Amino acid sequence: MSRIVASLAPVALGVALFVGAVYALPALRGWVPVLVLLTIWLGLWAWNARLAEPGALPRDVQRIVVPALFGGTILLLWELAVWFFDVPLVILPPPSMIAARFASSTDILWADFVQTFVKGALGGYIIGAAAAFGTALLVDRSDFLRRGLLPVGNFMAALPIVGTAPILVAWFGFDWHSKAAVVVVMVFFPILVNTVAGLASTDVMQRDLMHTYAASRGQSLMKLRLPAAMPFIFNGLKVASTLALIGAIVAEFFGSPTLGMGFRISTSVGQLAMDMVWAEILVAALAGSAFYFAVVAIEGWVTFWHPSQRKRR
Amino acid sequence: MRYILPVLTVIAVIVGIWYAAAVWMNAQWAYDQAERAGVEITFTEMAAQTMQQDKPVLPAPHQVAQELWKTTGAMVLSGRAFSKRSLIFHGWITLSATLLGFAIGSVAGIALAVGIVHSRVMDMSVMPWAIASQTIPILALAPMIIVVLNSVGVQGLLPKAVISAYLSFFPVVVGMVTGLRSPDAMQMDLLKTYSASNAQGFWKLRLPASMPFLFTSLKIGIAASLVGAIVGELPTGAIRGLGARMLTGSYYGQNIQIWSALFAAAIVAALLVALIGLIERVTLKRMGLAR
Secondary structure (H helix, E strand, C coil): CHHHHHHHHHHHHHHHHHHHHHHHCCCCCCHHHHHHHHHHHHHHHHHHHHHHCCCCCCHHHHHHHHHHHHHHHHHHHHHHHHHHCCCCCCCCCCHHHHHHHHHHCHHHHHHHHHHHHHHHHHHHHHHHHHHHHHHHHHHHCCHHHHHHHHHHHHHHHCCCHHHHHHHHHHHHCCCHHHHHHHHHHHHHHHHHHHHHHHHCCCCHHHHHHHHHCCCCHHHHHHHHHHHHHHHHHHHHHHHHHHHHHHHHHHHHCCCCCCCCHHHHHHHHHHCCCHHHHHHHHHHHHHHHHHHHHHHHHHHHHHCCCCHHHHCCC | CCCHHHHHHHHHHHHHHHHHHHHHHHHHHHHHHHHHHCCCCCHHHHHHHHCCCCCCCCCCHHHHHHHHHHHCHHHHHCCCCCCCCCHHHHHHHHHHHHHHHHHHHHHHHHHHHHHHHHCHHHHHHHHHHHHHHCCCCHHHHHHHHHHHHHHCCCCCHHHHHHHHHHHHHHHHHHHHHHHHCCCCHHHHHHHHHCCCCHHHHHHHHHHHHHHHHHHHHHHHHHHHHHHHHHHHCCCCCCCCCHHHHHHHHHHCCCHHHHHHHHHHHHHHHHHHHHHHHHHHHHHHHHHCCCC
C-alpha cells in the first residue's frame, strides 16, 4: 500500500503544478503551450512506464492503474489543448463540459437510453438470439442443411446488413419496432453460424460414448452437444452484443420519433451542440461495454468448465 | 463439390421465401388497385401483379436483378459507366473511401500492434482501451466526425475514409497483437540461442508467424470499412455513394433502388473479402503456411 502511495504522490504534485501553471498563465501563446503539453505528456508517460515495470506495483493494481493513468492523461491533454488553443466548441468541447452536460441532462439521456437501448437494441437482441438459436437447432438435425447454411450464413455475416435499415424503417414505422427489427437481422447470422458450428464441435468419440449409454437424441443434445456448444454460442452472443447497439443507433438515422440516441446525435450535430453529441456517445460507450461485459459475466458462469475460463482465476 | 449442392438448395429456399413474401406484402396494393378500378381479380392475377409494381413494399428478386443490370451492365454497354445514374459510379465513390480508410486503418493498426508487442507500457496502457473500444458503437461517432471535419474544411473522400479507418483499426490491432505473440516460448528460446537481436526476432519469427492472424483480421477490417463508408454517407445527406442511394431511396420510397444499392454493397463486400482471401492464400502458400 505504501508503495502505491509513494508512487502516486509525485504525479499528483506534478499535475497540480501544471494545472496551476496553465490557469495562471492564460496569456501563453505560440509554441509555449505546445511545449507545456509535450512536457506533461512525456512526464506522465515516463511515470506510467515506471509503474508498468514488473514488480513496481502488485499485478492486480498495475492492471487497473496503468490503463487508468493512460486514459486520464489523454483526458487531461484534451482538456488543456482545448483551453490553450481556443478550439471552437462546435469542433471539440473539453471533457469537463461534456461531463457537465452529461450531469445536467440525465433525464433526456435516460429517455434516449430506454428508447434506443432497452427497447430497440435489447428487444431486438433477445428476439434475434432466440430466432437464431431455434433455427440452429432445426438446421442441426440435417447434415445437408448444415453444409448449405454455414457458408451462406458466414457470407451474410460479413455483409453490410446495416443497409437494410431504411427498408425495415419503411416497413415497421418510425418507433422502436423498426429498430428492433434491424437489430434482429444484424445479430441473427453471427449467432446462427456460431451455434451451428458449436453444435457440430463434439468429436466422434464423445458422441459414440453417448450412443453406448443409449442416450436419445434429446438427451445427447442436452447433456453433451449443447454444453459443448456454449463457448461458441457465447462467442456469437458477444459479437452480436456490439452489433445490436450499432444497429439500433444507425436505424434511427433513417427516421425515428423525437427521442432516441441516434435521433439525438443527428439533431444535435445539426444544432452544433457537440457537448450533447459527446454526452450521448458517452452513454453509448457505457451501455455498449456494460452489455458486453454482462454477456462475458454470464459466459463465465455458464462455461465455468472451459479452459479459457479456468485460466483467469 | 460437397458444399455446392447444399448451398444452392439453401439459396433456392431463400429466393423462394422471398418470392412468397413479395406476393404477401404487395398483395394489399394490388387488391386496392383492383378495387379502385372496380374489377375483381383472382389470386393468380394478383400474384402476377405483385411481381411488377413500380413501388412495391418488397420488390421481387427479378426486379432487383433488373434494376442492378439496368444501372450497371446496361450502362456500361451504352458507354455511360460513370454517369450519375450508374451504380458503378456510386459504388466507386464508396469503394474509394473504403479502400483509403482501410489502408490508413490497417497500417496504423499494424504499427500500433508492433509498438504494443515491444513496449510493456504501451501494452498495459493501450491494450485494455483497444479491447474496450470494440464494445463501443463507434458508428455513433460518424455524423459528428463528418460535420466536424466539414467545418474545418475537409470534405468529400477523407471524412468517410476516417470513419472507415477507425472501424478497421481495432480489429487489426487486436488480431495483429495476438499474431505477433503467437510464437511459443520454445521458438523464442531457439532464436535466443542463435543470439538473434530483437529486430531479427521480429522480422524472422514474429512477423511471419503473425500472418494468418493478420489476414483474418484484415477480412473483418475491410467488411467493417465498407460499413463505415456507407454509414459515413448517411448523416450529411450526401448525393453520391451507395449510402446516399439508400438514403435518397428511403426519402422517395424507391424501394427497388434501396434494394439494388444494398445488393451492390453486398457484392462489393463479398468481392473485397474474397480478394483478401485470395491474397491470403497466395501469401500463406508461398510462406509454406497453407494447410
